[in-house]
Amino acid sequence: MNDAAPNAAPQTFYLKDYKPFGYEVESVKLTFQLSPNATKVHSAIRFTPKADAEDNRFFLHGEQLSLISAKIDGTPVTARLVDGGLECDVPRTSFLWEAEVEIDPAANTALEGLYMSNGMYCTQCEAEGFRKITYYPDRPDVMSTFTVRIEGDEPVMLSNGNPTGAGEGWAEWHDPWPKPAYLFALVAGDLVNHPGSFTTKSGKDVELNIWVRPGDEGKCAFGMEALKKSMKWDEDVYGLEYDLDLFNIVAVDDFNMGAMENKGLNIFNSSCVLASPETSTDANFERIEAIIAHEYFHNWTGNRITCRDWFQLCLKEGLTVFRDAQFTADMRSEPVKRIEDVIALRARQFPEDGGPLAHPPRPEEFQEINNFYTATVYEKGAEVIGMLKRLVGDDNYYKALNLYFERHDGQACTIEDWLKVFEDATGRDLSQFKLWYSQAGTPRVKVTEDYADGTYTLTFEQSTPPTPGQPEKAPRVIPMAVGLLSPNGDEVRGTQVLELTEAKQSFTFDGLASKPVPSILREFSAPVILERETTNSERAFLLAHDTDPFNRWEAGNALAKEVRVAMVLDGAAPDAAYLDALEKLVRDDEQDPAFRALVLSPPSQSDIAQTLHERGHTPDPQKIYDASETFTQTLAQQLETSLPRLYAATTVEGPYVPDADGAGKRALNSRILSLLTRLDGGEQAARQYASADNMTQQYAALAALMKAEKGEAQSKAFFEQWQDDRLVMDKWFALQIACAAPETTAATAKELTQHPLFSMKNPNRFRAVMGALAGNHAGFHHASGAGYQLLAENLIALDSVNPQTTARMCAAFQTWKRYDSKRQAQIQAELERILATSGLSRDTHEMVSRMLSA
Ligand SMILES: [Zn+2]
Numbered sequence: 087m088n089d090a091a092p093n094a095a096p097q098t099f100y101l102k103d104y105k106p107f108g109y110e111v112e113s114v115k116l117t118f119q120l121s122p123n124a125t126k127v128h129s130a131i132r133f134t135p136k137a138d139a140e141d142n143r144f145f146l147h148g149e150q151l152s153l154i155s156a157k158i159d160g161t162p163v164t165a166r167l168v169d170g171g172l173e174c175d176v177p178r179t180s181f182l183w184e185a186e187v188e189i190d191p192a193a194n195t196a197l198e199g200l201y202m203s204n205g206m207y208c209t210q211c212e213a214e215g216f217r218k219i220t221y222y223p224d225r226p227d228v229m230s231t232f233t234v235r236i237e238g239d240e241p242v243m244l245s246n247g248n249p250t251g252a253g254e255g256w257a258e259w260h261d262p263w264p265k266p267a268y269l270f271a272l273v274a275g276d277l278v279n280h281p282g283s284f285t286t287k288s289g290k291d292v293e294l295n296i297w298v299r300p301g302d303e304g305k306c307a308f309g310m311e312a313l314k315k316s317m318k319w320d321e322d323v324y325g326l327e328y329d330l331d332l333f334n335i336v337a338v339d340d341f342n343m344g345a346m347e348n349k350g351l352n353i354f355n356s357s358c359v360l361a362s363p364e365t366s367t368d369a370n371f372e373r374i375e376a377i378i379a380h381e382y383f384h385n386w387t388g389n390r391i392t393c394r395d396w397f398q399l400c401l402k403e404g405l406t407v408f409r410d411a412q413f414t415a416d417m418r419s420e421p422v423k424r425i426e427d428v429i430a431l432r433a434r435q436f437p438e439d440g441g442p443l444a445h446p447p448r449p450e451e452f453q454e455i456n457n458f459y460t461a462t463v464y465e466k467g468a469e470v471i472g473m474l475k476r477l478v479g480d481d482n483y484y485k486a487l488n489l490y491f492e493r494h495d496g497q498a499c500t501i502e503d504w505l506k507v508f509e510d511a512t513g514r515d516l517s518q519f520k521l522w523y524s525q526a527g528t529p530r531v532k533v534t535e536d537y538a539d540g541t542y543t544l545t546f547e548q549s550t551p552p553t554p555g556q557p558e559k560a561p562r563v564i565p566m567a568v569g570l571l572s573p574n575g576d577e578v579r580g581t582q583v584l585e586l587t588e589a590k591q592s593f594t595f596d597g598l599a600s601k602p603v604p605s606i607l608r609e610f611s612a613p614v615i616l617e618r619e620t621t622n623s624e625r626a627f628l629l630a631h632d633t634d635p636f637n638r639w640e641a642g643n644a645l646a647k648e649v650r651v652a653m654v655l656d657g658a659a660p661d662a663a664y665l666d667a668l669e670k671l672v673r674d675d676e677q678d679p680a681f682r683a684l685v686l687s688p689p690s691q692s693d694i695a696q697t698l699h700e701r702g703h704t705p706d707p708q709k710i711y712d713a714s715e716t717f718t719q720t721l722a723q724q725l726e727t728s729l730p731r732l733y734a735a736t737t738v739e740g741p742y743v744p745d746a747d748g749a750g751k752r753a754l755n756s757r758i759l760s761l762l763t764r765l766d767g768g769e770q771a772a773r774q775y776a777s778a779d780n781m782t783q784q785y786a787a788l789a790a791l792m793k794a795e796k797g798e799a800q801s802k803a804f805f806e807q808w809q810d811d812r813l814v815m816d817k818w819f820a821l822q823i824a825c826a827a828p829e830t831t832a833a834t835a836k837e838l839t840q841h842p843l844f845s846m847k848n849p850n851r852f853r854a855v856m857g858a859l860a861g862n863h864a865g866f867h868h869a870s871g872a873g874y875q876l877l878a879e880n881l882i883a884l885d886s887v888n889p890q891t892t893a894r895m896c897a898a899f900q901t902w903k904r905y906d907s908k909r910q911a912q913i914q915a916e917l918e919r920i921l922a923t924s925g926l927s928r929d930t931h932e933m934v935s936r937m938l939s940a
Pocket of ligand 1: 380384402403406
């Protein structure tokens, strides 16, 4: 199924055009008669005109619906079907609207609205999927209570809220909390539950369930514990309690997103909830814990207080990402979580902010809202909240949040409402801070220093490069956390937050005995690019001495980048002083293993390309790849004598436990193993593969072997062992492409698209293959253009099946202007080929047009 869209530019929606809906929706009653190809949906909705309702005609959204009948107060009426919905004449007083429609869930491969996944009925309504279920004012500021009756022969039939009755072939649900239609959910199928329970702080017992396909019951225990921890944490930290008698989570194999926070009935991509030591890695466990928390936290930040319109998406997403990051920091390690988040921000959000798809956290226009579920809205949206908290302080932050929940519970809100609670709680003027929500682009902050007579001066100059539609930018409020170290490594000034508000600004520190070494942007206190002339020896000093763990890592990371940039540009040998510093740190058993693993993880090749681009060079992907290989090989040789001892010392004995300590040790152990494999011909990795009793170690061994081109037998064995497990098979597909050499990457990916287990209909599998292709930097950007061609072909094929996933994966091309003219021409040709496809979806059309027009 496809959104019927001509190749002409579709309609654009603007924030400035917002108008409230003219009617209150008092109540919604839905009856579903389930049938794979012909589900009937009967709706009974009570509308009451608002005082300012313009006329006696209203519009309801609806797409891909067959209208069977429509009635007002029991009398049949004629509705006019128009583009995107229907219009109807209505009374000026309260009335009952009834409609019956037929839909085809089995044919719905777009996975939006009501669809089927492996014989199970499932919904996804955010952002605008409810209009594919029935005619309705499908906008987040229309909130109502829902009563749902499901008729069918499925053993389990679920909807939002609390169950109110069930019998042979039917089930009824009622959700007492008014909600927008995007939070509606229905699930029906042959499911089994992993039960649990939670008692809230006010003593209410809540029944918890994770529903899965028979056979997956053994993979729910970790998710259930994560849910209980999340419920407890939100009570302890934010004072927020759960508000229904029941909380259900359902795992679904075919799902466009990670998970969805439908009221009382969260629906999860099975990859984001199912976990067992045998099938999941440490990274999977951490992600599952975070996503379960994220969706649960939405119950307040998203559901009880929702968004007025989709331009405000970051109101719920930025805040909820920020809250789930706080949760993970509390459950695991705060510095490690911060470092991981900054790595992800630089890998996903910075390229978006610096390219043709740049948009502010609150965009002001869109054609297809599904294209704005972006790293900018989510991750930068969370960074903006982190800055706000840093500026007002912890106490004021929670004071403002309490006011937010008190003032806006049950409402659909805007960024203005959000900032107003901070202004009212703290008396602070946030008009300049608000620019973070309206300006796109990553600010650059240039730092210079001066020292004379015991006074040290730091001068900051901020600027933001032009982004589409925004040539000029005003200075923003930037919280800059700074500490000073003496030359012997003591901290002479603890962390202090300097507030940058002007284009150029200086700050002085008096009474210093000697010129200090500054530690700037501690904890990554603002999402900016810091530009400062410094030396590798100063970076090495900070790597050894900084008291801020983030900046210690950052110093090492900057060093790693400088060394690689020099290797790429000048053909330099890997810097000996840096290799020595790395060796010292890796061998220092006093240091946290997770931290050592992070320092040992090389900056991504895409990150090096971005750095070169920012400095005015044209990145050569093959040269970046070669430098990376040379560096790692040299490091392995330098560490040669220590590697066997380090490997033994970091091997975790005893039964596998997916906790932060074990995960940190295993992360370091895996890095050591990959270095060792370069020297021992794969002996140790083969032993580890053969004896591993958990996926983290099995996968690490397989990856090390495949990278060294010594893993053929293990890859076969892995396939034999796991071919019936869809999630493990996703790893197998992705790993082969991730480990391929640049010249064989596209061919490897192409071969895998012909594998019997490859499917266009399963977004996880498609992403495993095409995401791995786009993620193999040197392979995707190989001079032959084969990578570009293969991705474009597959996106064109996927578009008619699943426009949302197609459009999102198009972003793989967003950095195209970084590269040389030949590569640019190759990519441009592929983008034009996609755009010329007849019947291209609105989603993909918008993404490709934006990339081409920049
Ligand atoms: Zn979310």
